[in-house]
Amino acid sequence: MNKSFWQFTFVCALFVSAVTTVLSLSGALSLPVLVFPVLSLVIPFMVRRLKNAKFNDDLPLHMGYHTYSWAWWTVFSFLHTPFSFNVDNGITKALLLFVVYFIVQVLIELCGLLGTKFFNRTHRLGMIDEALDIIGYIIPIPFLYIGSILHIDLQDPMVYFMYASSMNVNILFAELVLLLVSLLVFVFYLYPRDLAYKGVRLLRIVITAAMWLAMNAHILYGGYIPEFILSLVPTVFPTYQGNPLIFITPALLEAGMIGVAVIIGALVERGIISQRRESI
Incomplete structure (x- = not known):
């Protein structure tokens, strides 16, 4: 500064x-x-x-x-x-x-x-830097909104009376915001502007988005999660308790899933390009 x-x-x-x-x-x-x-x-x-x-x-x-x-x-x-x-x-x-x-x-x-x-x-780490950039673009706005919803203390009867009826709608809207922001960032950040292998890059975008959707759907909609991890959820993700930790832990979990999806997409892209160059 x-x-x-x-x-x-x-x-x-x-x-x-x-x-x-x-x-x-x-x-x-x-x-x-x-x-x-x-x-x-x-x-x-x-x-x-x-x-x-x-x-x-x-x-x-x-x-x-x-x-x-x-x-x-x-x-x-x-x-x-x-x-x-x-x-x-x-x-x-x-x-x-x-x-x-x-x-x-x-x-x-x-x-x-x-x-x-x-x-x-200076970007020196290839796919790691790409993952960090994409995480930086996606996480802040959706998770400020999601954290604000999950931070509401529904254990207070007055607060519960005011917010409980609209909570499901707010969460659904927050999920849609996260979905929209994530897909837009995947597309615009990874879009093949000056690449020789544009088709491969487009495939990478599809794979990245699909992996991200699959991981989120697995966690949010009933996928298998080991019991010892489930036992930690109330402590690690203190939803509707007025605990500021809820602004941090969901964002970190989502950042991890975004990073994994971006790296998997990058590895697939590199593998396909490597095979094509070897076949020339």
Whole structure:
């Protein structure tokens, strides 16, 4: 992280938090909840285009990963409402909102910088790097949503009364989001743009997606799982208990399955290409 990144982040966070706080508390807009998501996405692009801003010359943040990070935090914010305060004093509420908006905007840019560094790293490990990239693109948004659902504490009678009836629908929607995001990433990341063996690469995409679907279906829809593993499930996957671990362990399990599927697809692709070259 260099000086230009912190200058850029401070300018964006200051402007976004100040304008959002004023508009949210003034009652000038009918939907103040949308002010921060819109500004937190748009303002950094506007600041990035400032011609006289010296920090834009060597800014290490790629704006595509700013957008990706913004999507993570937008999903999380809508599900956990960190911007809602029950404070009677208007000045105190304004200060709290300003601070929270400022912090979240800084976190958006920090995660965007992390994404830039991670995805633009030197790739030396072949299929391992491909698996890590695909995991990085797939996991965050679906599992912020899934974790938020599974984190709800249904042991509380009031919470159970509020959420139990809609839980199955939410889980089904979360599965569809994961399915859609995963298949799109498999296709767009592995798509054969400049390869000689395009047919083989397309076969790899199909095999990767099929393996991933098979592993998920096995776990989610009644496949055989050893008893000693089943006995660990309540501890490792503490669903509907208000335990933050549920944001981590399902994501790690899914990351492992994605990695296995990507590596199997890559090995099949390499084997077919190797055989074709030997037969020439």
